[in-house]
Amino acid sequence: MSTEHFETETPNTRAWVIHPDIKSDRDRREANDALAEAIALGEALPNLDVEGGTVVSLPKVHAGMLFGKGKIEELRVMFNDNDIELVLVDGPVTPVQQRNLEKAWGVKLLDRTGLILEIFSDRARTREGVLQVEMAHLAYQRTRLVRAWTHLERQRGGLGFVGGPGETQIEADRRAIDDQMGRLRKQLEKVVKTRALHRAARAKVPFPVVALVGYTNAGKSTLFNRVTGADVFAKDMLFATLDPTMRRLEIEDGPEIILSDTVGFISDLPTQLVAAFRATLEEVLDADLILHVRDISHPETENQARDVMTILADLGVAETAPMIEVWNKIDLLDDSARDGAIETASRSDTLHVVSALTGQGLDDLLAAVSQTLTPDLHMETLNVPYANGKGRAWLFEEGVIEEESADETGYIFKVKWTARQAKKFRDL
Template identity: 55%
Template structure:
């Protein structure tokens, strides 16, 4: 009936809310349906492994996981009758043995009817892939913007299934009640109440989007180029971000270890300052609710001057993950193959065998706009910084500048925004050879004229 995988994980540190939720949902059964006639670049076993990783991201104890072949999807349960009976019996046996499985995760989309019927058959809580990802995002969101975005996605998801209960207002933080939680009063929420809340959140996110636009305009005036990191979840983006920026962003071997975007300013070897932006990780079959909700965050990627596509080159499904990320980028109007802003970063080369390690370095060295690195060890970072330097300095002109020593503001500005290639001083002047963008040079000249005429 399916490929089985037994696994047992023990929850570690948890928030009070998460602990209460886990006490209600305890052990989980994960089922990955494989529908006949559907094509997937990943093996069913790899997809199941990813689903187990998603469960581990919120410390669920996975008691059993299986790939289930579905020859003909049933409108009532999605899974075939034999599979439903098989896993209902498995859960009954677990209950009789005192190891009840209280949660079933179906790694596929479920209609409200299918979810309800499976809950009746299994006598346990059932959530689908969207519900699981929303639960993870609900726990990971820390900023006000992130919480709004996830709540909007959760409400849109719930509205389509006539929510039975709503516990968000009664939870301390994290999650969205799909797994249960404290204060489960089973408040009945109708479409009108959810709709009102959606309208309110969209207005607030509109303000967030407006604020982000103002921030982008402010950065354009400075201006510091923005370098956005994108990639499949767990590709090592946050580790790379920390290595490049000397920051301490939470980075762990978990799917969706970080959610909210983070920005830091860094200086490249030539002295050029850029803003490094870490964004939410992508994943296969990302729910449309989330893509829409995180539009404000994804706008940072659209507006970036350079986009680093960070890949886990050591992962067995690296190519499939690359395809998923590129599909989302195309949805944002970014063509990874032809957009000059996109740089492919083959990460985790430290996990490759020696022959594959060397081959990855040679392959990326031949490519235009690609490099191989290890965010964990720092190998290859010099090459990545070199690519960034070349990209941000592209289009610069080399000009001769004669600046009085007394004009310290202009000297400081040139060092901050250009690359001083040569400098010769006499008693009153500094004669500089500077590589700088023409637009920046014109702006500086206007500022100097204003100071002189003032």
């Protein structure tokens, strides 16, 4: 008698998204747009079915439960009626609130930080990306041990083992996390050093670096693929790209460049991830030109642009590298809005409207990139003291020296360079 083996797929987890619209928060975003983004975040996770979403108006946050008793009961009934297993709260939830809400609703709960961490865990591909996500996860877990353990009051026996007499379980758990974070930090330092060596090797190649930055799902990877012919994962999904990808690109009648596609930014990015992914954004720090890609069809495009510029300012690059703003997805605008965007761009040297999907406007954009990277050169005579070997070496590395002579005070160089190179030299 033969038996057949059938593989059964694990069913997807049924989830519901809640956006708390806290009236006392003056900086809060438009509630329906925020809910739509939170739903898109949930849909970015595989094995998750987002069944719906709700905006919950709150005059103020309730310390222990986040919501009032009546609203908690109302939501419990709705979750029960829809067989919801996971609730995604679009905002911060304290460990105590999380424990109380899970108990009241009989579901698992993730706040915005936890959800973004889950997406990053699913998407990270490079060794550095994986390590950074693990670090961020541990930092997040460390603050939430009060929820994760049911044996918090249990004491460890004082038998002379690690931890000593009377150490609570939560202290032991925190120390285990700290030890693991220490090991990950050492591994990450090695990876970052290797990355720095690669960057140093690239710096010797006379190709300028152009970095694509922008809010998540603005179309950076689609643009990257369109102009380089690469096959980077590009999908209408938040955080489709996490690890930076770099490709050489030869612009017609222009320079050869290195184009870098980077992780998308997002509002209220968890602080753990801002720190953890700083190294991932190092390509932006070294960029000769930044292309700020915006989804101009998105109702929140202005706020998204503001969030991106805030993060760039925090990284210290918002004022150091030239920037071109790229209004992407104009194919999604109606005729009137599209004509208006094109008219606005025609009055600016640092704004271009494109459709990465159809290719509209990309030739003009690449021409602007070429012009920005090959700016006007001017001649200048420099007196460099003999003691300034670093400055002399830098001038030769840059290839800007036209003539060289010397007198009793030092070297005399006639250089042909850009205003940016002049500034870099004087900042040495």
